[in-house]
Amino acid sequence: MRLVMRAAEVLGAERLIPITGAHVDSCLYHGEATVDFVERLIGGGAHVSVPTTLNVGAVDLLHPELWRGDPRTAERGRLLMGHYRSLGCQPTYTCAPYQLAAARPAFGEQVAWAESNAIVFCNSVLGARTERYGDFTDIACAITGRVPDAGLHRTDARRAVLVMRLGADVPAALLDDDSLYPVLGIVLGRRAGSRVSVIDGLPPGIPEERLKALGAAAASSGAVAMFHAVGSTPEAPTLEAALQGTEPEEIAEVDMAELRAARDELTTATAGAPVGTQVGTVSLGTPHASLAELRAVERELAGARPAPGVELLVSTARTLLEAAEEEGLAGRLRALGVELLVDTCSYIAPVLRPSPLPAMTDSGKWAFYAPANIGVEVVFGSLRECVRSAVEGRVWRDTDHWGTA
Amino acid sequence: MRGTVLADGAAEGLALVLDEPLSLWGGVDPGSGAIIDLRHPQHGATIAGRVLVMRSVRGSSSSSSVLAEAVRAGVAPAAILLGEPDLILAVGAAVGEELYGVRVPVLHLAVAQLDSIPDGAAVSIHEGGEVTL
Numbered sequence: 001m002r003l004v005m006r007a008a009e010v011l012g013a014e015r016l017i018p019i020t021g022a023h024v025d026s027c028l029y030h031g032e033a034t035v036d037f038v039e040r041l042i043g044g045g046a047h048v049s050v051p052t053t054l055n056v057g058a059v060d061l062l063h064p065e066l067w068r069g070d071p072r073t074a075e076r077g078r079l080l081m082g083h084y085r086s087l088g089c090q091p092t093y094t095c096a097p098y099q100l101a102a103a104r105p106a107f108g109e110q111v112a113w114a115e116s117n118a119i120v121f122c123n124s125v126l127g128a129r130t131e132r133y134g135d136f137t138d139i140a141c142a143i144t145g146r147v148p149d150a151g152l153h154r155t156d157a158r159r160a161v162l163v164m165r166l167g168a169d170v171p172a173a174l175l176d177d178d179s180l181y182p183v184l185g186i187v188l189g190r191r192a193g194s195r196v197s198v199i200d201g202l203p204p205g206i207p208e209e210r211l212k213a214l215g216a217a218a219a220s221s222g223a224v225a226m227f228h229a230v231g232s233t234p235e236a237p238t239l240e241a242a243l244q245g246t247e248p249e250e251i252a253e254v255d256m257a258e259l260r261a262a263r264d265e266l267t268t269a270t271a272g273a274p275v276g277t278q279v280g281t282v283s284l285g286t287p288h289a290s291l292a293e294l295r296a297v298e299r300e301l302a303g304a305r306p307a308p309g310v311e312l313l314v315s316t317a318r319t320l321l322e323a324a325e326e327e328g329l330a331g332r333l334r335a336l337g338v339e340l341l342v343d344t345c346s347y348i349a350p351v352l353r354p355s356p357l358p359a360m361t362d363s364g365k366w367a368f369y370a371p372a373n374i375g376v377e378v379v380f381g382s383l384r385e386c387v388r389s390a391v392e393g394r395v396w397r398d399t400d401h402w403g404t405a
Numbered sequence: 406m407r408g409t410v411l412a413d414g415a416a417e418g419l420a421l422v423l424d425e426p427l428s429l430w431g432g433v434d435p436g437s438g439a440i441i442d443l444r445h446p447q448h449g450a451t452i453a454g455r456v457l458v459m460r461s462v463r464g465s466s467s468s469s470s471v472l473a474e475a476v477r478a479g480v481a482p483a484a485i486l487l488g489e490p491d492l493i494l495a496v497g498a499a500v501g502e503e504l505y506g507v508r509v510p511v512l513h514l515a516v517a518q519l520d521s522i523p524d525g526a527a528v529s530i531h532e533g534g535e536v537t538l
Contacts (some may be wrong), residue, residue, distance in 0.1 A: 003496060010411050010495045025466050031435050031474035036504050114466040134469040134493035136500050193426075193461045194489060223426070223463045223491075268443070369431040372441045 003140035004148070011131065013148030017110055022048065022142035023097045023122075025055040025114035026135040027084040028348065029077035037136060038083045041143070048088040049145040053097040055115045056288075057081035060343045060351070061093070062318060069350030081343075087139065093343035094317035096212065096288040098126060107234055110153055112141035116225075117287045117365065120215035123226035125208060127234035129153045132194075132225040152196075152226055158235060159244040160228050162192050166201030167255035174401040175203055179382035181210040182364030183263045184254070185217025190262075191252050194223035198242035204231030209290055216287050217364030260402060266367040266380035269358035273379040275397050280355025281376070282306070282390040283346045284383060285315035286363035293383065294324050298333055300387035305337045307393030311353045318342040347373045360395070362386045406518045406536040411490060412498035414508030415532050418483030421455035422524040423447060428464020429471040429494070438480030453480035456528040458519055460488035472497030476507050484509060484530045488516040512536065 008016060026034065058077025060066050067074045085091050090103075097103040097113075098121050105111050105128035113122050113130040114137070122128050131151040133141065141147050151157050164187075166175075174180050188197060206229060218224040228236035236242035267273050284297065297314055306312040314333070316324070321342050324330040330340060346352055347370040352359065358377040361367055362385075367378045379395055388396040424446045427433070432442035438453030453475075472494060475481040481501065485494055490513045498509040510530045522528060522538065529537045 003499065006496065006499050007492055010490055010492045026470065028467060028470070030430070030467060030470040031477065033474040033477040033501070033504060034470050036477070037473065037500055040504065116464065116466050119466065132466065132492065134466040134496060136469050136473070137492060137496045138466075189463065193463070220428075220464060223461070265444070368444075371443045373431055 001144050003137055004144050004146055007137050008148035008150070011148045011150035013150035015149045016146040017149045017153065018145055019050055019110050019112050019141060019147050021050050021105055021111045022052040022138060023055065023113040023115060023118055024052055024084060024089055024138040024142055026139050027054045027057050027081050029058040029080045035076060035080055038080065041087060041139065042083060046087055046143050048142040050142060052089040052142040053092040053103045054084055054089045056095050056344045056348065057093055058344060058349055060341055060349070062342055066341060066351045067349065092317065092319060094288050095345065096317060098122060099288065099290050099317060100319050110147065112138060112147050114138035116219035117216035119225050120219050120227065121212055123152055124215055124228065124233050125211050132223065158196060158226060159246060160196050160198035160242040161249040162195050162197040163248045163251040164188060164191060164197050164199050165251060165253050167253050169256045171401060171403065177382060177401045178210065178362065181214040182217040183259055183266065185214040186221045186262045186266065186364050187254055187258055188227060189218040189220060189222025189224050192218070192222050192224050194225065196226045198228040198230060198236055198239060200230050200239055202229050202232065206232040209293055212287055213364065220365045220368040256403065263380065263402065266364060267378060268371050269377040269379050273358060273395050275395050277379065277395045278357050278393060279310065279360045279379060279389055279395060280357030281311045281352050281359040282386045283313050283352065283359055283361050283366060284386060286345055286347065286361065286366040289314050289316040291320055291323060294329055294333065296383055297338065297387055298329060300384050301336055301391065304391045306390040310390050310393050311339065312337065312390040313339040313341055313346055313352065315341045315345050350374065360386050360389050406514060408486065408512030408514040408534045408536055409490065410534040411495035411513055412509065412511040413532055414510035416456065416484040416510050416530045418454055418456040418528060420458050420522050420524055420526045420528050421450065421452060422458040422522060426459055426461045426463040428468055430465035430467035432464065433471060433475070435471045435474040436478055438475060452482045455482050456530070457482040457485045458522055459485070460516055460519055462487060462489060462491045462494070466493060468493050469497035469500065473501045473504065476501030476505050476509060481507070481509050485511045486519060486536065487511065487513050488519050489513065
């Protein structure tokens with residue numbers, strides 16, 4: 001309760017309001033402080049009072065053989081994951097709880113979510129309400145069942161103050177290219193910082209997977225907790241609705257030069273990894289892959305296997321893996337040589353096969369964090385480019401919708 | 406100068422004025438305090454014992470844990486001065502104090518005040534939010 005009161009003070013709230021659920025990120029091991037904290041809670045007899053899902057942990061509990069790091073870290077990581085379970089949290093271990101039917105809050109519901117990509121998705125795509133909660137605060141809110149009545153829990157704070165308009169030079173074909181969305185997210189995070197923004201100029205009805213990729217990248221390059229996309233997100237049927245009838249602080253236009261520069265920065269491999277550059281690893285599923293994305297991997301493989309020596313790994317939630325097992329999809333993917341990772345992610349756990357060659361990803365977030373976290377050079381591309389590159393063992397590029405500078 | 410207290414305490418140290426926002430998770434090694442974000446202009450510098458000055462925040466909700474772990478490991482910054490309030494860092498400091506009895510004051514100051522702090526300057530933070538150079 002003291003932590004929730006501290007949160008209320010920092011956010012300037014005058015009262016607390018009840019929540020219907022929580023998503024807790026504190027179960028990922030970052031050293032002994034994270035264990036000391038939860039053991040203090042357990043010692044005090046704490047238990048969550050609302051349905052609470054858990055974020056990724058340090059280890060894949062279902063496939064422990066994939067761990068390639070120090071066994072002591074794995075043991076502490078596993079202990080921490082179990083400790084949160086003993087507080088009454090559900091062992092979902094996914095960074096994309098919004099892809100689990102049972103954990104998806106309805107429009108307008110008040111919740112306490114941590115994990116930066118989940119926070120953005122919750123506010124922006126579901127229209128449920130959470131502040132930008134972090135470790136420790138998440139579980140404190142889950143135990144008390146209360147959050148400060150402040151920030152994004154309140155309607156007025158959900159109004160866009162930045163309008164980000166796509167430039168006239170962005171070609172229509174690029175708007176239907178998966179690789180645009182993480183890049184747009186990187187630009188949005190830099191432009192918006194922690195402000196609520198609205199993107200104008202995208203086609204209506206953008207699929208969830210693209211909004212997920214956009215939000216995850218924006219929460220990596222900035223402190224974005226909510227964005228609107230006119231015609232796609234529920235609080236932005238129109239630009240005026242997203243602005244709640246007020247004038248924006250800033251209108252920014254994003255042109256191809258800025259988008260291309262952001263895309264190029266996501267690739268850290270030497271010379272921008274031109275077509276034909278060898279790749280050692282392809283990592284997909286950050287945030288965790290949806291069933292639609294798992295099916296897309298199978299479709300793009302079209303019966304082919306990754307080239308000899310190339311690892312193709314997809315991270316997903318254990319609940320979705322179960323569904324994929326039931327429809328036979330998981331078995332077919334494994335038969336083609338695809339590795340399926342659950343409960344954790346390939347840039348926080350030492351699971352990738354060591355390789356001197358660069359790793360390819362379709363995730364802006366993975367491209368952003370993996371070089372520092374696991375010491376790889378990164379090549380960024382769309383899901384199709386990633387899968388085909390895995391098959392060829394070399395960077396393969398799709399029809400170029402980005403144009404030349 | 407006086408800031409809004411997000412986590413209280415007294416501290417002294419040399420300012421490390423960040424040119425770009427930094428996510429502690431994925432950006433700092435909680436065992437050494439070194440900045441490991443390869444894209445950050447101050448990659449390689451250490452935050453341990455410094456008065457961290459950051460105009461805006463970004464990134465991961467795990468940064469609370471990384472700050473608490475840095476406190477445990479003895480490599481936390483002496484204090485954190487922010488241009489916008491941030492719950493994630495405030496709570497990391499609160500937990501670090503609760504578990505290990507070490508206070509890392511976290512203050513929110515006006516951006517103009519933050520900009521008046523030169524990199525490397527000796528900064529004192531007093532309980533209640535007063536900041537002197």
